[in-house]
Amino acid sequence: MHVFADFAARLRAILVTLAAEGVIGHLPDLSRVVVEPPRDPSHGDLATNAAMALAKDLGMKPRDLAEAIAAKLGADADVASASIAGPGFVNLSLTETFWRDQLAKALRDGEDFGRPPPRSDAWVNVEYVSANPTGPMHVGHCRGAVFGDALARLLEFSGEPVTREYYINDAGAQVDVLARSVFLRYREALGEDVGEIPEGLYPGDYLKPVGEALVAAHGSALRNQPEKEWLPVVRTEAIAAMMTMIRADLAQLGIRHDVFFSERSLHGEGGAIDQAVEELTKHGLIYVGRLAPPKGQLPEDWEDREQTLFRATSFGDDVDRPLKKSDGSYTYFAADVAYFRSKFERGFNEMVFVMGADHGGYVKRLEAVGKALSGGAARVSVELCQLVRLFRNGEPFKMSKRAGEFVTLRDVVDEVGRDAVRFMMLFRSNDAVLDFDFAKVVDQSRDNPVFYVQMAYARTQSTLRKAVEAHGELPDSINFSLLSDAGELALIKKVAAWPRIVEQAAASRQPHRIAFYLHELASDLHSHWNRGKDSPDLRFIMENNPLLTHARLGLVKAVALVLASGLGILGVSAPDEMR
RNA sequence: GUCCCGGUAGCUCAGCAGGAUAGAGCAACGGUUUCCUAAACCGUAGGUCACAGGUUCGAAUCCUGUCCGGGACGCCA
Missing domain, CATH: 3.30.1360.70 (Arginyl tRNA synthetase N-terminal domain)
Structure with missing residues (x-):
């Protein structure tokens, strides 16, 4: 407590x-x-x-x-x-004694300091990234990926069991487009001159190795088959290749998922979607009717017609949502319904969806699905991440979308490093637009919060290393009553605030609070350290006073363990020294 | 037309399950330092919390409306 x-x-x-x-x-x-x-x-x-x-x-x-x-x-x-x-x-x-006892407690708890007791009533599913398996990850995916991962780590630290999930959109028309694009690369790998990649197909070079792999596996056997024959084969291999690439991109950012869930697996006769729709039908939540067109400008291809609709408005949504397309196949939303049902049946009682702000229109319908299928037993929380604007030396950094000219996530991580990307993505409330400047993010000065916080940790480690040289290992029993300086007590109080920060950040699902706290703690450490420049008697290591040194090192150690815990939640490394 | 997010110091942003005189960093201004323990330090100034109502002992925070900026709005995924 x-x-x-x-x-x-x-x-x-x-x-x-x-x-x-x-x-x-x-x-x-x-x-x-x-x-x-x-x-x-x-x-x-x-x-x-x-x-x-x-x-x-x-x-x-x-x-x-x-x-x-x-x-x-x-x-x-x-x-x-x-x-x-x-x-x-x-x-x-x-009393000062009370605060010093808190310091001793922090050291006793070690890396568990700040961790609330595990909760047996929670089982959280965090779904994040879920980028379409049609190409490498680009910067647009970055924020949600980092946010989702940090949130998962935060909830885990807070004692809530978490499953990290990735929903693979492998069932729609765009994976067929992917397959056709790859088929072209396959023919190219067989020696054909395919010329320009036609409009509407994915032009990126990253599909070439997939074509080559198809040749290695199938030779020219696919070339003369009708599309109906080769498409499923090519599609399966292409999706697998894309997912391998995406996983590698994510791994580079320190992100992993426990479950990769295939949308395709929900389809098929008698499959999960059929079952979900049947369940909704049983509850009288499905009807056939007409939707009013959206007010304002009418979409050009608007066509008034009857549709199979889910009564989302009964659960707070603005409009009832269609489950079937005009050709009779299920909509993407229908698969969402079945997917939610799968999560609920697998026992989760909180479904967190991390999405980009452009998916804001999905919030109410997902909440409606949650209420309809779980009867209120499962909580749906949608965390929207606002967009990231790229800058280079203060100049907006445009990326052209055509011809595969986009900034990949890999490019960004290669250029600035995992730690900088992650920290900067988390050093802002997720519902505020984020400016990301390549130059500022790698800046090695106190103006760069990543550097500033890592520097604080490195400073604790160098101090502890030097102390071991001077006075040997820290003893088990330390007389903290020797800590009486105002700066020391302020640091102790800051350390003691950590568990409350964790509690609030987890409850509000806001990992950025951890990042801001770490910045404050680092600031307090640096500022106390600087006092030692003018007043040598405030330095952590006092050559002629081992007992006082031990007490101060205990404080340094506590600061270090909180910094390490916090950086761990953000997925940012805590370096022993800055290079 | 409807919905979602944002509007807080010159700039970038925290704070918002209601609390006291609204905070931080940068920039500005003033001073100290060129030392050292790791890339200087200390201080000052800077505000109609977009606007108008409402709720109450108390509102940046909650409610309603308005304005500005961004995003979204049947059969794409």
Whole structure:
């Protein structure tokens, strides 16, 4: 239990006591009561709004209630002072001893520090990337990939079991286009001059090796078959080749998935889609009808006709959604329904979808599917990532989409490195547009947050290495009461804040909070370090004072383990030294 | 026309399950330093939280409306 939760519990106990003593009439609803760090540190270490939040319910004046609470809290051995401020805040300052104990606890917990107890009630499915298997990953996929991976790591760290899933869109018309494109490369590999790649096919060179592999496997046997014969064969091999490439791209970013789920596997007579539609039909959620055309400008090819529709509007969507195309085959959405059902039947009770902002229109229909099929038993959360704008030295970096001229994810990682890509993608709220400047991201200065945070970690490691030379290994028992400098105590408090940051980041599904916290922690470390320049008696390693050195190294070690944990959640390396 | 996201310091952005005098980095300004433990440090200034209503003890945060920017809107996946 972290410091703030700890004191929330103590506060609750105090209210129980006050009720027993008759000071307050009853034990009120505490859901609006918070114990949190005050915005202004001069107000103390903790603040609670309890008196203001509960005054009305208890029929008391906030200040009177605050008096009663502050008196009890002030008697707590860990509380140095309890005061009342403003309209009824109770501000607490905790004893230095209490904070030093938190430091000792952090060191005892080691890499588990900040990790809440595992939850047995959660089983989360995080679906992310799910790029179409028609080519290499490009930068547009990057943010969602990194975000999804970091979110999965964050939830895992928070004790929620996570399965990482990739949905392969291997059933639509575009994988047929892929197959035809590859077939051309196959004929090319057989020695034919295929000339320009026709409009509408994928022109990229990356398909050449796939054509060559087909020759190696089939010789010229496919060449004279009708398309009906060769297409499924070529398609299967092409998709497999694309997925191999995509996995390699992802691996380069440090991303892996537990499950690769094939959309195609849902199709077929009596298959998962049929079953899902049948289930919806049984619940009366499917009908045949007409949709009103969208207001505003009418699509040119709009044709008013009857469709098989899912009653998404019964579950909060704006419009009912079609399940069948005009040729009678299922829509992409129909497969989505079956896919959700698969996840639900596999036991997940939270489905997280990480998507680009251009998929914002999908949120309501996915939520509707979730409600319809799980009866509210599964939570659907959609995390949208806004787009990334590329810059080079401040100049917008245009990429031409035609002729396969796009910036691949591989290009970006090759140029700036995995750590820089990942950290920068996470150093922004995911629903804000992100500017990514190649020059700034590799800059080796404190202006670059990646460098700044990694530098802080490297600094802890070099300090610990040097300390071992000077004083040998850290002993098991350390006298932390020697830590009394304001900068040291501030660092301790920052370290002690870590578990709460993890809790909030996980609850809000916002890994960027981890990145911002790490930047602050690094800043506190650097700034304390710099104080040692002017005041040598504040340096971590004190040649003539091993006991003080040990205490300070304990603090350095705690900072290091939190930095390492945090960077681990972001999937960014914690280097022992900067090169 | 409808829906989603954003609008906070000159710039880039945090903060938003309601809390006190709204924060950080950069830029600006002023000073210190050229040392060293790892790529200088300290300080100052800078705000109608887009706008208007509402909810309440209290709103950047929640609700309604408006404006601006971005995205999306049956049979593509």
